[in-house]
Amino acid sequence: MAIDILMPALSPTMEQGKLAKWLKKEGDQVKPGDVLAEIETDKATMEVEAIDEGVLAKILVSDGTDNVAVNTPIAILAGEGEDVSAAASSAKAPAAPAPEAQPAPTPDMEREGMADRPSADSIPGTDAKPVAEPASPYVIQNRTAHDAMAEIPEGTEMVSMTVREALRDAMAEEMRKDDSVFVMGEEVAEYQGAYKVTQGLLQEFGAKRVIDTPITEHGFAGVGVGAAFTGLRPIVEFMTFNFAMQAIDQIINSAAKTLYMSGGQLGAPIVFRGPNGAAARVGAQHSHDYAAWYSNVPGLKVVAPYTASDAKGLLKSAIRDPNPIVFLENEILYGQSFPVPKLDDFTVPIGKARIHRQGKDVTIVSFSIGMTYALKAAQELEKEGIDAEVIDLRTIRPMDTDTIVASVMKTGRCVTVEEGFPQSGVGAEIVTRIMENAFDYLDAPVIRVTGKDVPMPYAANLEKLALPNVAEVVQAAKAVCYR
Amino acid sequence: MAVAARKAGRAGAGAANKTTSTKGSTRGAALNSPQFDKNQDLTAYNDMLLIRRFEEKSGQMYGMGLIGGFCHLYIGQEAVVVGMQMATKEGDQVITGYRDHGHMLACGMDAKGVMAELTGRRGGLSKGKGGSMHMFSKEKHFYGGHGIVGAQVSLGTGIAFANHYRENGNVCLTYFGDGAANQGQVYESFNMAQLWKLPVVYVIENNRYAMGTAVSRASAQTDFSKRGVSFGIPGEQVDGMDIRAVYAAGQRAIEHARSGKGPYILEMQTYRYRGHSMSDPAKYRTKDEVTRMREEHDPIEQVRRRLLESWKLSEDELKAIDSRVREIVNEAAEFATHDPEPDPSELYTDILL
Numbered sequence: 001m002a003i004d005i006l007m008p009a010l011s012p013t014m015e016q017g018k019l020a021k022w023l024k025k026e027g028d029q030v031k032p033g034d035v036l037a038e039i040e041t042d043k044a045t046m047e048v049e050a051i052d053e054g055v056l057a058k059i060l061v062s063d064g065t066d067n068v069a070v071n072t073p074i075a076i077l078a079g080e081g082e083d084v085s086a087a088a089s090s091a092k093a094p095a096a097p098a099p100e101a102q103p104a105p106t107p108d109m110e111r112e113g114m115a116d117r118p119s120a121d122s123i124p125g126t127d128a129k130p131v132a133e134p135a136s137p138y139v140i141q142n143r144t145a146h147d148a149m150a151e152i153p154e155g156t157e158m159v160s161m162t163v164r165e166a167l168r169d170a171m172a173e174e175m176r177k178d179d180s181v182f183v184m185g186e187e188v189a190e191y192q193g194a195y196k197v198t199q200g201l202l203q204e205f206g207a208k209r210v211i212d213t214p215i216t217e218h219g220f221a222g223v224g225v226g227a228a229f230t231g232l233r234p235i236v237e238f239m240t241f242n243f244a245m246q247a248i249d250q251i252i253n254s255a256a257k258t259l260y261m262s263g264g265q266l267g268a269p270i271v272f273r274g275p276n277g278a279a280a281r282v283g284a285q286h287s288h289d290y291a292a293w294y295s296n297v298p299g300l301k302v303v304a305p306y307t308a309s310d311a312k313g314l315l316k317s318a319i320r321d322p323n324p325i326v327f328l329e330n331e332i333l334y335g336q337s338f339p340v341p342k343l344d345d346f347t348v349p350i351g352k353a354r355i356h357r358q359g360k361d362v363t364i365v366s367f368s369i370g371m372t373y374a375l376k377a378a379q380e381l382e383k384e385g386i387d388a389e390v391i392d393l394r395t396i397r398p399m400d401t402d403t404i405v406a407s408v409m410k411t412g413r414c415v416t417v418e419e420g421f422p423q424s425g426v427g428a429e430i431v432t433r434i435m436e437n438a439f440d441y442l443d444a445p446v447i448r449v450t451g452k453d454v455p456m457p458y459a460a461n462l463e464k465l466a467l468p469n470v471a472e473v474v475q476a477a478k479a480v481c482y483r
Numbered sequence: 484m485a486v487a488a489r490k491a492g493r494a495g496a497g498a499a500n501k502t503t504s505t506k507g508s509t510r511g512a513a514l515n516s517p518q519f520d521k522n523q524d525l526t527a528y529n530d531m532l533l534i535r536r537f538e539e540k541s542g543q544m545y546g547m548g549l550i551g552g553f554c555h556l557y558i559g560q561e562a563v564v565v566g567m568q569m570a571t572k573e574g575d576q577v578i579t580g581y582r583d584h585g586h587m588l589a590c591g592m593d594a595k596g597v598m599a600e601l602t603g604r605r606g607g608l609s610k611g612k613g614g615s616m617h618m619f620s621k622e623k624h625f626y627g628g629h630g631i632v633g634a635q636v637s638l639g640t641g642i643a644f645a646n647h648y649r650e651n652g653n654v655c656l657t658y659f660g661d662g663a664a665n666q667g668q669v670y671e672s673f674n675m676a677q678l679w680k681l682p683v684v685y686v687i688e689n690n691r692y693a694m695g696t697a698v699s700r701a702s703a704q705t706d707f708s709k710r711g712v713s714f715g716i717p718g719e720q721v722d723g724m725d726i727r728a729v730y731a732a733g734q735r736a737i738e739h740a741r742s743g744k745g746p747y748i749l750e751m752q753t754y755r756y757r758g759h760s761m762s763d764p765a766k767y768r769t770k771d772e773v774t775r776m777r778e779e780h781d782p783i784e785q786v787r788r789r790l791l792e793s794w795k796l797s798e799d800e801l802k803a804i805d806s807r808v809r810e811i812v813n814e815a816a817e818f819a820t821h822d823p824e825p826d827p828s829e830l831y832t833d834i835l836l
Binding site for chain 1 (some may be wrong): 576578607608609610611612613617618619620621626627628629630631634636637638639640641642643644645646648649667668671672674675678832833834835836
């Protein structure tokens with residue numbers, strides 16, 4: 001019985017990778033544990049080991065192929081005594097990737113960031129298509145005042161970039177400009193970042209400015225704040241914000257409060273950044289969304305971008321900001337591509353929401369990965385004749401109340417979307433601000449769509465239930481529209 | 484003074500005070516205290532007396548209801564910060580916990596500003612927004628003033644990190660108590676400081692009680708100079724009641740840190756005469772113990788005796804110093820009593836830059 005060898009996943013969030021090199025050739029005898037091939041993603045490199053014994057009958061995906069979807073058959077193994085050539089020819093036609101044959105889509109403002117969280121039923125299988133790299137430049141045209149890209153001058157060339165690359169570029173650009181900026185955290189230097197966000201920084205800036213720390217969040221967060229008190233501008237990376245719980249005392253008691261307690265003498269120009277919230281199948285201790293927690297604290301600014309363009313522009317602003325900034329990234333979004341303006345020094349102001357999609361019937365307010373649900377829901381709603389306006393908060397604190405209120409005054413209806421817990425969540429805050437500022441304009445009570453009020457479960461089906469989904473957003477939007 | 488005379492005959496016989504003991508230390512201190520010249524003794528006397536009188540006045544003002552909330556007095560521990568400060572050079576930084584009034588005065592911060600902060604007035608060093616635990620001065624290189632036990636240890640390590648990053652040759656003196664010495668982040672900081680050879684001196688002020696808990700009831704290793712052993716950080720136990728011993732140890736430690744060899748630990752064996760805070764009746768120790776420490780080991784009396792006996796100052800000359808110090812303290816108290824409270828508009832300032 002011939003066995004398909006499938007493209008493995010290095011992590012629960014990996015969707016595709018490069019088949020870097022075959023270490024066995026067709027006809028080779030293979031034992032369990034033999035290394036068959038090396039695969040790479042933008043995050044890591046891994047060896048593919050044989051699980052079964054047999055002969056490598058046919059290699060389906062050749063060396064150096066990019067963007068091979070997880071679970072794509074990459075080779076066929078003939079069992080003991082099996083006719084190798086028969087095994088090879090009887091195998092079903094492989095979904096051999098041919099990236100060069102795929103049309104390179106132009107990045108599209110409306111469709112940007114449509115990639116979804118890989119869930120149990122969406123893991124690419126036999127019908128999986130490799131994702132091609134978007135290539136051709138996109139140029140901003142016909143921008144209106146409320147356009148999604150209001151910060152970007154008309155005529156700016158756009159290049160496609162992942163959120164990961166955008167964050168890296170933001171740090172690199174600021175480090176080139178200012179010697180007092182440095183990065184510290186676990187695995188940020190030699191390993192190139194646990195999520196490869198700091199890739200290449202060590203090579204460019206050296207070990208003095210790209211500093212691997214021991215696994216001591218509480219300690220190195222305090223070291224960062226102390227350095228910031230003297231006027232240096234540390235970027236402290238947490239491997240995830242879940243681990244920043246160890247350090248939250250230094251973030252809140254030392255970084256956020258000292259300016260006030262010193263009567264304005266001693267501030268901490270520091271950025272705490274890293275992935276926040278749920279990835280996929282990582283359980284309760286690695287999936288908490290802390291946006292609401294940090295947004296509760298005066299003396300902090302809390303930023304949570306969705307697009308690569310915002311990630312870059314906001315991180316640059318955060319590094320320059322004289323205040324402590326909690327910069328919440330999202331692991332799922334790291335690999336997603338968006339158009340980013342090709343400008344020498346592109347920044348996005350902290351504290352300004354943006355209208356990602358204009359509409360007149362209902363306002364959907366979200367941020368970070370919540371935007372994926374919001375935007376998909378808006379598309380669904382359009383089919384049903386509901387024209388949704390989607391606001392990306394981008395900054396959670398200070399919250400851009402004006403943009404939300406102006407939109408609600410126009411639509412009269414609002415739905416909030418976040419992956420965090422419902423009680424005292426960001427949605428609860430938005431609801432309050434609407435109550436305080438636009439109560440008379442509301443035609444329906446605001447509905448919150450949030451993560452469920454449970455620790456994040458591991459089981460794929462339960463995890464899916466615990467997170468918000470597009471259907472819930474659609475349903476909420478229809479409910480506030482009385483449809 | 485009678486007390487001083489008795490002390491002369493019983494020097495070093497204090498209950499748990501190991502004087503300049505080298506026992507258990509990873510680096511030996513001189514057995515005999517190094518000598519001070521007349522000017523050093525005068526400086527020591529003046530600076531310690533200022534702290535003593537300031538703290539006594541703070542206690543009174545607390546009793547009068549002029550100071551609210553927290554007020555942790557430094558009385559008894561004066562030799563530690565004054566001796567260390569004498570061993571620093573301009574640019575070296577200081578950071579400590581919340582028993583911090585002495586450190587601020589020793590750094591040269593204005594007594595009026597400190598006292599007005601204690602009373603929560605607009606002329607306070609933090610404009611009345613910080614209180615006893617939270618004052619800072621970039622100009623005097625004083626980085627607080629921190630209320631979370633042990634937090635200043637990571638922060639001080641970060642200040643030393645910045646010195647190292649800037650290669651400015653400065654050393655950060657990071658003070659904490661025997662209580663904070665059991666916090667986890669202290670050891671996270673020790674590890675990084677030694678790993679990166681940061682110019683930091685950890686000054687552990689062992690006043691024998693973490694609030695109401697005696698060292699022996701809270702610490703498995705009561706020799707705090709050994710707390711850096713597993714990181715290879717040298718440490719010494721120092722008689723923190725003898726300013727000459729403090730100064731000499733401070734010089735060794737600071738030189739070690741400044742020369743790029745990394746952190747150094749000084750366990751200052753000291754004693755606080757007052758309770759942990761104003762609300763502490765100090766039932767966890769005997770009156771006898773306190774009296775014995777005051778009578779036999781008082782850091783100020785030691786210097787006073789030298790000034791009288793070795794340097795032949797007259798009682799009148801000492802009285803002149805005393806009255807100058809009292810004048811500074813009284814002026815500070817006067818200012819802190821009559822300075823207005825912050826303007827209500829200050830509520831919403833200094834949150835963000």
